[in-house]
Amino acid sequence: MHYNITVPDPQSHLLNLTYTIPDINAEQIEIQLPAWRPGRYEIQNFAKNIQYMEARTTGGRRLPLFKVTKDRWRVVTEGEKQVEIHYRHHAAIQNAGSSYVDDELWYLNFVNFCMYTEGRIDEPYTVKLHLPGDFEMACGLHKLGLNELAADNFYRLADCPLLASATLQQRGYTVRGVHFHIWMHGKLRPDWKRIERDFRRFSREQIATMEEFPENEYHFINLILPTAFYHGVEHFNSTMIVLGPDDEGEGLYGDLLGVSSHELFHTWNVIRIRPKELLPYDFTKENYFETCFVAEGCTTYYGDLFLRRAGIFDDDAYIRELQVYMKRHFENSSRAAQSLTESSFDLWLDGYEKGIPDRKVSVYHKGALAAMILDLYLRKVTNHARSLDDVMRILWSRFGKPFIGYSLHDYFNVVEEVAGESLEWYWQECILSSEPLENRLNEMLAFVGLQMSVSDNGNVQLNVLDDFRAKIHRDQWLHTKQVLTAQERQEEEEE
Incomplete structure (x- = not known):
């Protein structure tokens, strides 16, 4: 499979694309444009940005092309062994999941506009970009040559964006x-x-x-x-x-x-430690799953925690970050009707919108607080011998590295294995119900000398307690240094 991409008129923000489909042995084929993209669990209907489309032979003769669904087309091949799909895509939005082109910048998320042929999603893809001569490009795909990229399959192509400019x-x-x-x-x-x-x-x-x-x-x-x-x-x-x-x-x-820091930890957690419902991605429709509180909540928790452990944040800066997502949860959705599993499932419905009052919770903010409760509980009952780190390493070794996907109950089982006990209270109070988190959160925060207060007008404040024993535990939690190599220790000293 091959894509050829040009931008004849950058001010129009239009990509001109040719999708070449070789080795055809069927009277008709169907081609699919994704309806959503990895990392954003909502239907986005990228087909609405296609301005024009036609199918041709390599000699330029038009072939019958019929629309089957809003983002799927059928091509009558008329015995041709190779078909070209010619179309234009409007790329005029700048956010982390969109595409945009002008005189100075090409920003491409291939999942926005690249199609795959039904039954051939696992075949290799190449992409030829006709960039301006002084442009340099940033992309995780393998470079074949000047402005030419290769992907092992469509899943890889859809998950490797590109940024190119002369001033990169x-x-x-x-x-x-x-x-x-x-x-x-x-x-x-x-x-x-x-x-x-x-x-x-x-x-x-x-x-x-x-x-x-x-x-x-x-x-x-x-x-x-x-x-x-x-x-x-x-x-x-x-x-x-x-x-x-x-x-x-x-x-x-x-x-x-x-x-x-948040996005880097995703390289393990969700890119490879992936809910089984997302393996493989089905780009045609919603892929419902209940564990986005693991994928996003644990990652939100770890993103800031790693900045503290690495010595980039001090204790005060880290505590301020904790207070930020405490405020976002308790001031906005602490009495919401949905549990974390329900809000994970409903990401596809309205997870990225404000929504009606007191309906859903944020899998990012409440998910991070639930992760912190679990981490501190594991540390408390084992005197820091085990923690959420152990949970994540086991998820990586059993589900992420072999890339087989985990279920909600797989997560339950791994956590309880690390805890060495049943955690029914945690699942029922923090994950599976809409019960408020204040009491459990403060119980765990007290272990490390912190206390959250919520005023009558709903304002949230995180305070540090004057408790010597709790400070020792807080140091164990926040100052954990992993085993570094001799070279890494030297680098730290030089830094």
Whole structure:
């Protein structure tokens, strides 16, 4: 399978695409455009951005083309062994899951506009991009040659975005043999020394915790806008991040660190430690699952925690971050009717919209609080001998590395194995029901010398208690240092 992509008129924001389908042995074939994209569990109907489409032979003769569904077409091949699909896609949106082209930038999420042929989704794909001569490109796909990329199958193509421009900035670093690339597009002058130091620290901490990294390279692809924005999406061996405004202030840098650490941990948690309902992806419809509180909640919890463990945040900065998602949960949805499993399932319905009052909870914010309750409980009953780290490593070794997918009950079983006891109270109170979290959360926070208070007007405050024994446990929780190599210890000293 092959894609040829040109942009004859950048101001129109139109991609001209030719999808070549070889080795056809059927009287008709069906081609499918995805209705959603990995990392965003909602139907997005990308077909609405297709302006024009036709099927042709390699000699240019038009073939009958019929629409079967809103994003599926049937081609009558008339005995042809190779068919070309010619069409135009409008690419004019800049967020972490969209596509955009103009004179200065090509930003492509292939899942927005690339199709696959029914029955042949596992075949290799190549993509030829007719970029301006001075453009450099950032992408996790394998490079075949000048502006030509290769994907093992459509799933890989759909999960590797691309950013290309003449002003793309790039730096890199290596941790335990893994090559990391940081790409920046926007009107800013990055403090590369600081960025490389901090990114190396949290990457090192994550890999040391999980004991290995799934790939041999990884790309942080950043589009920095002049307007306020915050959006990141995880991908196979990269993340696409859109941030703004480009004022180069501490707020922007804090956002960059937070979303980057979060998205990197997704490389294990959901890209490979994936709910079984998402294996393989069915791009034609909703893929319902109940465990997004694991995929997003645990990742939200770990994103900031790794920044503390790596020494990028101090205790005060980390506690401020905890207070942020406590406030977002308790001030917005603490009395919502749905449980975490129900809100995970209903992401496909309205999970990314505000929705009606007191209906759903955030799998990110409540999910992170539930993860923290579990982590602190495991630490409390084992005196820090076991923790949520052990749960994630077991999920990786049993389900992520063999890539077989886990169920809700698989997660229950692994957690209880680590705990060495039944945790029915936790499942019923924190995961499977809409029972408020305040009491259990404060019970666990007290173990590490913290206390959350909610005022009569609903404001949330996280306070540090003056408790020497609790401080020792807090240090164990927040200052855990993984085993570093001699080279890594030297790097830390130099940093």
